[in-house]
Amino acid sequence: MASNDILAEQLEEPTEEGPFSDVGAHTLDAAHAHSVGGVLESAASPTPPLLSPHYYPPSASQATGTDFLALIQEVDLCPGNAAACEETQIKIIILIGIRDAELVQELIALDANSPLQDFVTTCRSYEAAKTATSAIRGPPSQLCAVSAYRRSKKSSGKPPPSPKSSKPAVLCQYCARQHEPDKCPAANSTCKNCDRVGHWSRTLKCPASKVQCRHCHRIGHFDKCCMDNKKNGHRDRSSSNSGASAVSNKQQDSRTSCRRLGLPSTISQMPKPICVLLSSGNVNSRIKMLPDTGADVTVIGQQHLDTMGISKSSLQPPPPNVTFTADGSPMSPALGILQATLTLGKRSCLARIQVHENVEVPLLSYGHCQELSIISSDFPKPILEVKHVNRCKELPISATTSPSAAKEYFLREFKDVLVSKEDLRTAPLKPMAGPPMRIYLKDVWCHPLVVVAKNGTGVRITVNLTKLNSQVSRPAHPSPTPYTAIRSVDRKSRFFTTADALYGYWQMELAEEDRHLTTFITPYGRFIHCRGPMGFAATGDAFCLRGDMALQVVQNCVKVIDDLLLYDEDYVTHLHRIHEVLTRCRKFGITLNKDKFVVAAPSVNFCGYTLSGDGISADHQKTDASRLNGIGYALLQDHGNGHLRLVQCGSRFLADAETRYATIELEMLAVVWAMSKCRLYLAGL
Numbered sequence: 309m310a311s312n313d314i315l316a317e318q319l320e321e322p323t324e325e326g327p328f329s330d331v332g333a334h335t336l337d338a339a340h341a342h343s344v345g346g347v348l349e350s351a352a353s354p355t356p357p358l359l360s361p362h363y364y365p366p367s368a369s370q371a372t373g374t375d376f377l378a379l380i381q382e383v384d385l386c387p388g389n390a391a392a393c394e395e396t397q398i399k400i401i402i403l404i405g406i407r408d409a410e411l412v413q414e415l416i417a418l419d420a421n422s423p424l425q426d427f428v429t430t431c432r433s434y435e436a437a438k439t440a441t442s443a444i445r446g447p448p449s450q451l452c453a454v455s456a457y458r459r460s461k462k463s464s465g466k467p468p469p470s471p472k473s474s475k476p477a478v479l480c481q482y483c484a485r486q487h488e489p490d491k492c493p494a495a496n497s498t499c500k501n502c503d504r505v506g507h508w509s510r511t512l513k514c515p516a517s518k519v520q521c522r523h524c525h526r527i528g529h530f531d532k533c534c535m536d537n538k539k540n541g542h543r544d545r546s547s548s549n550s551g552a553s554a555v556s557n558k559q560q561d562s563r564t565s566c567r568r569l570g571l572p573s574t575i576s577q578m579p580k581p582i583c584v585l586l587s588s589g590n591v592n593s594r595i596k597m598l599p600d601t602g603a604d605v606t607v608i609g610q611q612h613l614d615t616m617g618i619s620k621s622s623l624q625p626p627p628p629n630v631t632f633t634a635d636g637s638p639m640s641p642a643l644g645i646l647q648a649t650l651t652l653g654k655r656s657c658l659a660r661i662q663v664h665e666n667v668e669v670p671l672l673s674y675g676h677c678q679e680l681s682i683i684s685s686d687f688p689k690p691i692l693e694v695k696h697v698n699r700c701k702e703l704p705i706s707a708t709t710s711p712s713a714a715k716e717y718f719l720r721e722f723k724d725v726l727v728s729k730e731d732l733r734t735a736p737l738k739p740m741a742g743p744p745m746r747i748y749l750k751d752v753w754c755h756p757l758v759v760v761a762k763n764g765t766g767v768r769i770t771v772n773l774t775k776l777n778s779q780v781s782r783p784a785h786p787s788p789t790p791y792t793a794i795r796s797v798d799r800k801s802r803f804f805t806t807a808d809a810l811y812g813y814w815q816m817e818l819a820e821e822d823r824h825l826t827t828f829i830t831p832y833g834r835f836i837h838c839r840g841p842m843g844f845a846a847t848g849d850a851f852c853l854r855g856d857m858a859l860q861v862v863q864n865c866v867k868v869i870d871d872l873l874l875y876d877e878d879y880v881t882h883l884h885r886i887h888e889v890l891t892r893c894r895k896f897g898i899t900l901n902k903d904k905f906v907v908a909a910p911s912v913n914f915c916g917y918t919l920s921g922d923g924i925s926a927d928h929q930k931t932d933a934s935r936l937n938g939i940g941y942a943l944l945q946d947h948g949n950g951h952l953r954l955v956q957c958g959s960r961f962l963a964d965a966e967t968r969y970a971t972i973e974l975e976m977l978a979v980v981w982a983m984s985k986c987r988l989y990l991a992g993l
Contacts, residue, residue, distance in 0.1 A: 326515075395424040402427060408434075409520070409527040482507040501529035502635065517878050519636045576668035581669065582682070588648035591616055597670040599677045601687065605631065606650075608657055609667030610643060620644060623663060640665050652680040673874050688887065703883055711803075711908040714883055719902055722890040727810055730765075737839075740815040741858075741897040745821035745840055745850050747780065755828045758843070770842045771828040777845040785853040790915030791956065793866045793873070794924055801875035802921045803882040804912040807889075809855075810901040812870035813847050816840035816854070858896035862889055866914075871901075873914045882908055917959075926957045938962055939974065941982030943989060958985055 358820065394638065403771025404413050411434050418426055431921040480487060483494040501509040502516040510528065520527045523534040581596040593616040595608070613620070631639045646661040650672075657679035677683045707717035719726050727737075753776055760768040768787045809815065818826070818837055826837035826844070840847040852869060859865055859872075864885060866873040874889060876882035893900060906912055911920035918925045927944055940959030962969075966977065982988060 327381070345805060348434070366505055392532070399424055399427050402431070410434075413525055443501075449884060484508065484511050501533055503530070503533055509651050515635065515637060532634075546598045555810040574617040582652065582672075584672070584680075586616070587650040587651065588616075588618060588646060589622075591618055593617075595670060598674040599682050600671045601683060602634070602675045603671045603673045603676075606671060606673040607631075607660050607664055607667055608646070608670040610665050612667075612670060613643075613646070613663055618646065618665075624660075627662070631664070650676060650680060652682070655680045678734060703880075703887065708880055708883060714886070715905065715907040718886060718907060719905070722894065725890050725893045725898070725900055726905055727899050728902050729810070732810075736815060737811055737837070738897055738899060739817045740854055741895070742816070744817035744845070745822075746819045747825045747844075747846070753825050753827055754834065755826070757828050757830050768842070771826065771837070772843065773826070773843045773845075776825060780845060782845045782881045783849045783853070785849040785856075787848070787852045787867070787869045790868055790917065793868050793915065794917050794919065796866060797875050797919060797924070798864070798877065799923070802910065802917075803876050803879055803908045804910070804914075804919055805874040805886055805908055806906045806912045806914055807870075807872040807874075807900045808904040809870035809872075810899045812851055812855075813842050814839040815897070816847070816851060817897055821922065854896070855898065858892050858898060859889065862892065865889060867969060868915050871915055873912070873919075875919070879908060916959075924954065926954050935966065939978040941978060941985065943982075943986045955989060956986055956993075958982075 329720055330719070347950065388927045403412065406412060412432065414430055415427060416433065418430065479485060480492055480494075481493050485493070487493065495506060495510075497508055498505050499507055499509045499511075499514055499516075502514055502970075507513040519530060521533055521534045522642070523531055523538045579599050581598045583973040584597050585595050586595050588594050594617070595612055597606075597608075605698065610620075620643055623646055624641035626644050631642065632894050633639060641664075643663045643665065646663055646888060648659055648661055650657055650659050657676055659676055672680075672682070674683075678685060678687065704717065707714045724738075727959075756772045758770045758772050759769060762768050816839060817837055819839070823836045823838060826841045827834055828836075840851065848869065855867055855870070859867060864875050865876075871887070874882065876885060890900075892898075911918060913919075913927050916927050918927050938959055938961040940957070943955040947953055958980075962974075966974070969977065
């Protein structure tokens with residue numbers, strides 16, 4: 309088939325207006341198509357190359373106001389006889405020469421083996437849609453044709469108006485219409501292609517008219533206004549509202565993107581500026597910068613450079629590439645590069661900062677946000693793993709059958725927390741978590757050793773640090789009294805667990821620079837304390853502080869110095885609470901005495917009191933102060949039928965002078981001291 313026959317067959321019934329012209333409309337009939345084919349055949353030579361030198365002339369593009377078919381008249385075709393060769397050349401000519409980028413994308417999307425008929429059909433469909441759009445967005449004379457007809461009918465009986473001077477019609481650049489001055493209908497409208505106020509879309513004032521979208525690769529709108537992006541929910545760092553400029557893939561390597569420096573549309577969506585330490589040479593200055601995960605470079609303004617006292621002469625040469633904002637508009641040329649160190653907290657990084665004019669808010673780039681740990685290294689990937697703290701694992705069923713089984717489970721599971729004194733012969737006592745305890749003195753001291761016998765077997769090694777205690781400042785963190793502690797126990801509690809810290813004070817390391825202050829003398833020479841010494845004024849407060857910090861989040865837990873009491877109404881809940889306490893002891897390095905570990909007992913002794921489901925009573929072994937060279941008391945209340953219940957009790961040692969009192973004097977001393985302690989109950993207040 310000859311080329312003119314091909315064109316005549318493909319170009320029947322053309323549309324009225326071409327989609328590629330700015331003004332006017334053109335038609336092309338079959339005869340015209342034959343003439344175009346004749347021109348192509350006449351230009352063919354017997355043996356030319358496949359494409360003549362005129363195949364890609366510089367002017368082979370669609371001219372303003374012309375139809376796309378006019379492109380064929382400007383080139384020479386291959387003289388081959390195959391119709392497919394001619395069709396291929398015509399398709400390439402149309403594809404290269406048309407002006408509308410959106411139609412180019414539609415033609416490229418077609419199959420490579422698509423016939424010329426598909427190309428023509430695609431062009432005609434696009435041409436028809438363009439014509440309909442132009443009719444909808446046409447000037448008021450076209451939109452209001454019916455109204456004009458009615459007005460002409462009403463004014464048919466009226467005298468004709470006076471003729472007006474013929475002036476060329478001037479269209480507004482903001483709305484593409486004719487109107488009176490200062491009455492533009494697009495003054496308060498928002499353009500859907502650039503999201504700015506003051507003009508309609510596809511007008512000369514729209515800054516996005518020549519910008520190519522990176523999502524759909526169409527020209528005429530910004531990335532943030534792309535309809536395909538909104539439908540697919542596609543969001544990435546390069547196309548976010550705070551991201552880089554909209555540039556093509558070929559231009560990406562030679563362009564640098566930066567956020568548009570202006571007021572945000574929604575303040576709540578913007579991150580707050582952070583104070584960053586900027587160091588350059590001998591200059592150290594703090595500057596508020598806005599973290600922007602969509603910016604490729606860090607920028608500051610010239611006024612920030614002047615505030616820090618850095619001259620422009622100290623800047624390095626500016627980069628050769630152009631920096632673009634998020635909407636694709638270029639920024640003012642950079643004044644230079646500032647080589648500086650950015651510091652935020654404990655993190656710092658070397659940065660090449662671009663200095664521009666008219667930059668109000670300095671921006672911190674995506675890479676520097678990662679180096680300063682403002683965002684994670686996996687950003688923008690979501691955080692899928694969350695570590696739970698203090699979550700108790702499920703207890704085995706065998707551990708819930710009885711208190712003895714539970715005790716065996718805890719002794720086996722927490723053998724590093726529950727330790728006996730015999731175990732310390734083979735392994736040292738581990739220190740508690742925290743820095744070594746400090747003593748702030750510089751003098752040289754030497755104290756006497758005091759050995760006190762303990763109940764049962766063993767001795768308590770202490771040192772008489774009286775003189776040292778008089779010279780130090782004692783921290784204020786006292787432990788609650790046993791009376792105050794037991795008053796917080798719930799009356800409905802049925803299960804009780806007690807534990808005792810193993811050599812509690814010795815679990816705190818003593819700072820090496822303070823150990824010489826605890827020097828004590830023995831028959832075998834002089835020694836110093838490496839752990840918290842007993843008898844020192846600050847040891848008990850330091851131990852109570854660390855223990856309270858370790859167990860402050862545990863409910864139904866009472867601690868008096870190194871003694872622990874747990875209570876609950878439910879058995880399984882009580883076992884979980886024991887597990888939680890032992891877990892926190894492991895975390896904070898607290899070692900407990902497994903020989904004194906009582907688990908889920910119905911009755912326990914704690915700090916001189918006996919606690920059970922029936923209530924609280926005094927421990928007779930602890931309140932009998934006569935055998936300990938002391939005095940004590942117990943306030944009881946009669947509940948009828950000879951049933952007495954304890955209200956309050958207490959005991960204390962005798963002072964040095966009181967040890968020489970007569971028996972009747974000691975009895976009167978005990979009565980007076982007891983009445984002073986129970987004054988509120990005895991006075992009836």
